[in-house]
Amino acid sequence: MSTANRYQHIKSTKPVVGKARKLKDLMIKSDNRICADCGAPDPKWASANIGVFLCLKCGDVHRALGPDISKVLSVTLDDWSDSDIDSMVEVGGNSHANSIYEAFLPKDHLKPKPDSTMEYMTKIIRAKYETQDFLKPSLRISSRSSFKSTTSMKSVDINFSSTSRKDISEDTREFVGELNITLVKGTNLAVRDMLTSNPYVVLTLGPRRADCYELKLDLLYLFLHLFVLHLEDSLDDWFDEQLENYLDDDYLVFDCPGQIELFTHVPVLRNFVEHLKRKIFNVCAVYLLDSRFVSDVTKYISGCMASLSAMIQLELPHINILSKMDLISNKKDVEEYLDPNAQVLLSQLNRQMAPWFGKLNKCLAELVSLL
Numbered sequence: 535m536s537t538a539n540r541y542q543h544i545k546s547t548k549p550v551v552g553k554a555r556k557l558k559d560l561m562i563k564s565d566n567r568i569c570a571d572c573g574a575p576d577p578k579w580a581s582a583n584i585g586v587f588l589c590l591k592c593g594d595v596h597r598a599l600g601p602d603i604s605k606v607l608s609v610t611l612d613d614w615s616d617s618d619i620d621s622m623v624e625v626g627g628n629s630h631a632n633s634i635y636e637a638f639l640p641k642d643h644l645k646p647k648p649d650s651t652m653e654y655m656t657k658i659i660r661a662k663y664e665t666q667d668f669l670k671p672s673l674r675i676s677s678r679s680s681f682k683s684t685t686s687m688k689s690v691d692i693n694f695s696s697t698s699r700k701d702i703s704e705d706t707r708e709f710v711g712e713l714n715i716t717l718v719k720g721t722n723l724a725v726r727d728m729l730t731s732n733p734y735v736v737l738t739l740g741p742r743r744a745d746c747y748e749l750k751l752d753l754l755y756l757f758l759h760l761f762v763l764h765l766e767d768s769l770d771d772w773f774d775e776q777l778e779n780y781l782d783d784d785y786l787v788f789d790c791p792g793q794i795e796l797f798t799h800v801p802v803l804r805n806f807v808e809h810l811k812r813k814i815f816n817v818c819a820v821y822l823l824d825s826r827f828v829s830d831v832t833k834y835i836s837g838c839m840a841s842l843s844a845m846i847q848l849e850l851p852h853i854n855i856l857s858k859m860d861l862i863s864n865k866k867d868v869e870e871y872l873d874p875n876a877q878v879l880l881s882q883l884n885r886q887m888a889p890w891f892g893k894l895n896k897c898l899a900e901l902v903s904l905l
């Protein structure tokens with residue numbers, strides 16, 4: 535039976551409503567009409583926590599991995615909970631999941647085909663999801679504790695490291711400390727699941743600590759925040775040691791993460807700059823603004839204000855650069871903002887905004903044309 539026919543069948547016996555409708559809409563997307571692992575047509579199974587649609591054969595391999603790694607459900611026979619459907623919808627289907635789980639699939643590693651042996655399928659599927667051999671290294675989690683159950687777990691320590699110590703010793707990166715993540719509790723937990731779990735975790739790096747309630751939303755920001763605080767703690771020892779490796783005429787570039795809050799809401803970067811100045815470095819700030827952001831006058835003003843906040847915070851010689859120009863299809867859209875005219879900006883702002891913003895618009899346009 536084709537996918538379309540099956541849906542007609544479902545529709546005739548049981549109306550597709552609410553969340554079930556979302557699952558149906560996801561299923562009929564072209565990438566979900568073939569098995570995520572072997573490419574067999576018309577998959578009728580799915581891994582709810584990983585977010586992929588699977589054929590019967592691959593579904594069997596997934597089931598053997600255990601529900602803590604892959605929660606296998608029949609699309610047509612099982613009752614789906616709302617959270618299982620949400621998980622599937624959030625991942626967005628086979629293409630997106632494979633872009634993560636097969637990001638580093640070696641060229642000589644052939645994906646299984648529908649007629650591959652069970653042994654080969656098992657080997658590749660285990661490597662893909664259990665040991666995550668093809669996952670982007672920065673997304674890998676190595677688990678110190680073994681997860682026994684998805685529901686009975688109360689507190690588990692996970693040792694998180696984007697690169698192993700061995701990797702670090704082989705290149706120029708420095709091991710600055712071990713980030714510990716304590717998982718306090720969570721929902722939909724599955725070992726190594728980066729996409730659908732919703733844990734409450736506590737991060738500690740040295741004496742610093744940060745709490746994170748929503749892994750997928752806040753962890754990166756919290757980690758960066760924790761890391762810059764750790765860097766600040768290390769300025770007088772570890773960081774100074776690093777600086778000794780450079781000569782007077784060396785140029786150093788400190789590439790900062792794109793979280794503007796780190797530079798406007800906390801004084802870490804300011805302290806970092808002051809530290810460099812005390813070491814008699816000439817410091818200059820280069821602010822990169824995504825040129826796609828400069829698509830109309832209000833976004834342009836907003837970008838300028840963000841850059842201005844960094845300038846005020848750091849009080850350094852300051853260069854603004856529009857980045858990613860290659861992604862702009864019509865360069866003329868950006869050109870008019872390169873040398874802005876206060877009157878032109880003001881008339882554009884006034885056209886887009888309510889009359890009572892007139893006075894503010896005038897101040898902003900004059901300020902931006904001076905920057």
Ligand SMILES: [Zn+2]
Pocket residue numbers: 569570571572573574588589590591592593648
């Ligand atoms: Zn398959």
